[in-house]
Amino acid sequence: MFHKVLIANRGEIALRVINACRELGIRTVAVYSEADRNSLHVRFADEAICIGPPRLAESYLNVPAVISAAEIADVDAIHPGYGLLSENANFAEVCRASNVKFIGPPPEITRLMGEKDKARQAMKQAKVPILPGSDGVVASADEALDWARKVGYPVILKAKAGGGGRGMRIVRTPEELPNLFHAATTEAANAFGNGELYMEKFVENPRHIEFQVLADEHGNVSTLFERECSIQRRHQKLIEEAPSLQVTPKMREEISRTLCHCLKEIGYQNAGTVEFLMGEDRQLHFIEMNTRVQVEHPITEAITGVDIVKAQLLIASGVRLDKILPEKLEIRGHAIECRINAEHPVKFTPSAGKITAFNVPGGNGVRVDTALYAEGVVPPYYDSLIAKLIVHGHDRAEAMAKMERALSQFIVQGIETSIPLHQAIFQDPSFRAGEFDTKFMEKFLAERG
Numbered sequence: 001m002f003h004k005v006l007i008a009n010r011g012e013i014a015l016r017v018i019n020a021c022r023e024l025g026i027r028t029v030a031v032y033s034e035a036d037r038n039s040l041h042v043r044f045a046d047e048a049i050c051i052g053p054p055r056l057a058e059s060y061l062n063v064p065a066v067i068s069a070a071e072i073a074d075v076d077a078i079h080p081g082y083g084l085l086s087e088n089a090n091f092a093e094v095c096r097a098s099n100v101k102f103i104g105p106p107p108e109i110t111r112l113m114g115e116k117d118k119a120r121q122a123m124k125q126a127k128v129p130i131l132p133g134s135d136g137v138v139a140s141a142d143e144a145l146d147w148a149r150k151v152g153y154p155v156i157l158k159a160k161a162g163g164g165g166r167g168m169r170i171v172r173t174p175e176e177l178p179n180l181f182h183a184a185t186t187e188a189a190n191a192f193g194n195g196e197l198y199m200e201k202f203v204e205n206p207r208h209i210e211f212q213v214l215a216d217e218h219g220n221v222s223t224l225f226e227r228e229c230s231i232q233r234r235h236q237k238l239i240e241e242a243p244s245l246q247v248t249p250k251m252r253e254e255i256s257r258t259l260c261h262c263l264k265e266i267g268y269q270n271a272g273t274v275e276f277l278m279g280e281d282r283q284l285h286f287i288e289m290n291t292r293v294q295v296e297h298p299i300t301e302a303i304t305g306v307d308i309v310k311a312q313l314l315i316a317s318g319v320r321l322d323k324i325l326p327e328k329l330e331i332r333g334h335a336i337e338c339r340i341n342a343e344h345p346v347k348f349t350p351s352a353g354k355i356t357a358f359n360v361p362g363g364n365g366v367r368v369d370t371a372l373y374a375e376g377v378v379p380p381y382y383d384s385l386i387a388k389l390i391v392h393g394h395d396r397a398e399a400m401a402k403m404e405r406a407l408s409q410f411i412v413q414g415i416e417t418s419i420p421l422h423q424a425i426f427q428d429p430s431f432r433a434g435e436f437d438t439k440f441m442e443k444f445l446a447e448r449g
Contacts, residue, residue: 001317002026002076002101007041008066009081012369012388013293014041017079020309029073031066033059035379040371047073054381060084063091070100077101077316079309083383086292087114103316105269105291112266113289117160117198123286126262128255131277131285133200141181145174147199154202157181159188159195165235166191170202200287205437206277208232209244209284211259212300214311215268220321223256224300224308225331229275231425233348233441238418239425240296240337242303245396245434246278255284271297271312295339295388298367302335302392334396336403338422340370340387340410342378345421346448352380356414361406365392365399368410378415386417396434400426424448 005021006029007014014030018041021028030045035054042048049069052059059065061084070078078100080086092107104110113119117136124130132151137160138144148155148171157180159167167188169180181197189195212224228244229237243252259274273294276284297308311324342351358374370387372378378386389406393399407423425431428444 002313004029004046004073004075005103005313006031006066006070006073006075006078006100007045007081008060008078008085009083010036010039010041010060010371010382011385012371013081013083013295014039015044015371016369017081017309018044020307020313021079024310024313026313029069029075031060031069033381035381038376040373040376049073054379056084056381063088063094066091067094067098067100070095071098075100077103077313079103079312080292082292082295087290089114101316103270103312105272106267109266109268110291113272113291115160116158116162116288117196119289120198120200120286122266123262123289126258126265128258128262128274128286129284131200131203131287134198136198137196138181138199141178144171144181144197144199145177148174148177151199151201154204155199156202157184157197157199159184159192160198161192161194161196162188167195167197168235203277203279203285205439206230206279207244207246207437208237208275209247209278210273210275210294211255212294212297212308213259213263213268213272213274214306214308214315214321214325215263215270215272216315216321216324217269217318218320219264221260221263221268222321222325222329223259224304224306224329225252225256227294227296227299229296230436230438231431231440232438233445237296238339238441239422240299240339241396241399242299242335243331246282247284251284270315271308295385296337298369298388298390299335299337299392302365302367302390303331303333304329305332333392333394334399335390335392336396336399338389338403338407339385339418340389340412340422341384341418342386342415343384343418344416345418345424349416350380350384351416352378353415354378355412357411358413359409359411360387361389361409363402363406365402366390366406367392372412386412400432 030048051065089107089111095102169184185195215221231239360368367390391402
């Protein structure tokens with residue numbers, strides 16, 4: 001087991017990793033920007049090192065600064081959390097060159113899955129169902145037109161190095177394709193430094209379903225079942241559930257078996273999430289893989305009893321999966337997560353400032369992952385996620401009742417939050433009935449004016 005781990009992240013996920021390390025007897029090193037000097041991850045780590053000014057590029061995304069901190073603190077490994085450097089293959093390579101274990105897949109695998117077009121082809125070769133689309137990068141608008149004719153409209157252009165909805169455009173007619181191709185290329189280049197695009201058939205009103213996987217360094221792979229992530233706004237998830245109401249036991253078994261075979265073949269290691277769309281045909285189609293721990297990992301922990309962050313640490317230290325997972329993995333009840341964001345619940349404008357009052361809900365089956373506290377400050381420089389509210393019940397009905405109760409007892413004053421929005425969603429008849437897709441929020445907000 002590692003002696004000391006540096007957490008190359010901030011906020012609730014940094015605190016989550018610190019907690020897992022502490023329970024495993026591992027010392028921790030926090031890195032922080034000047035804006036996060038008084039953050040809880042700084043307070044609760046065994047050591048803390050300031051790595052720069054508030055701007056991400058000068059602190060949390062500054063690879064030399066992070067590596068220097070790792071060398072100064074003499075750590076064995078780095079846990080990247082999610083976002084920031086977590087899927088940066090170059091960072092993983094620098095860790096390897098610096099003799100520091102990167103807690104995640106090898107850089108070659110991160111790079112393969114990060115190039116979405118290559119990930120599609122790898123999954124296709126392993127007979128994981130994928131959407132019809134281009135064989136790789138589409139080099140020009142004319143080539144995109146040729147592929148669109150083969151695939152059939154509507155199609156969607158996606159950034160090869162993309163994520164979070166950037167560099168994506170839905171194309172419904174040949175006439176609009178050239179302009180949308182140019183717009184997607186420009187946005188992708190600005191967001192990721194890579195303007196290359198690929199194309200897929202666009203699925204109208206799909207459900208977004210993802211499978212959690214764990215893979216050790218000895219060739220063993222396991223899935224921890226699926227999560228439903230269809231409640232999202234502008235491709236940003238708001239509410240997640242596990243398991244999905246739409247995945248049958250047979251479908252779950254078949255997809256899990258295929259994924260395990262595929263990921264073993266490519267040499268995948270550590271935690272990852274394979275994302276699918278489900279169309280009206282109720283079939284799952286691969287869209288991408290995230291080579292890191294997900295924001296919504298706690299709901300999988302709730303229904304399986306597996307601590308995914310501890311599993312990451314154990315896997316990276318060489319432990320086999322059969323020593324980490326229970327002998328028989330089973331789905332236990334139903335779990336729901338609400339992402340609490342520091343933003344106006346109607347206008348969706350960011351909200352930063354000092355927290356004047358703060359109370360988190362508790363009780364059986366209620367968990368809150370946050371790094372906030374009363375008198376703390378939400379800085380304006382970072383992602384708006386400030387807390388994750390997770391509930392677990394015997395079934396979906398009990399989980400929903402717990403979530404409604406917990407939301408009513410979650411108090412954050414001094415800034416605006418998305419809590420009122422979540423409360424309104426839980427009153428919606430379609431949501432309560434489980435009848436929703438990725439277009440749910442568009443309809444929901446339109447109805448509310």
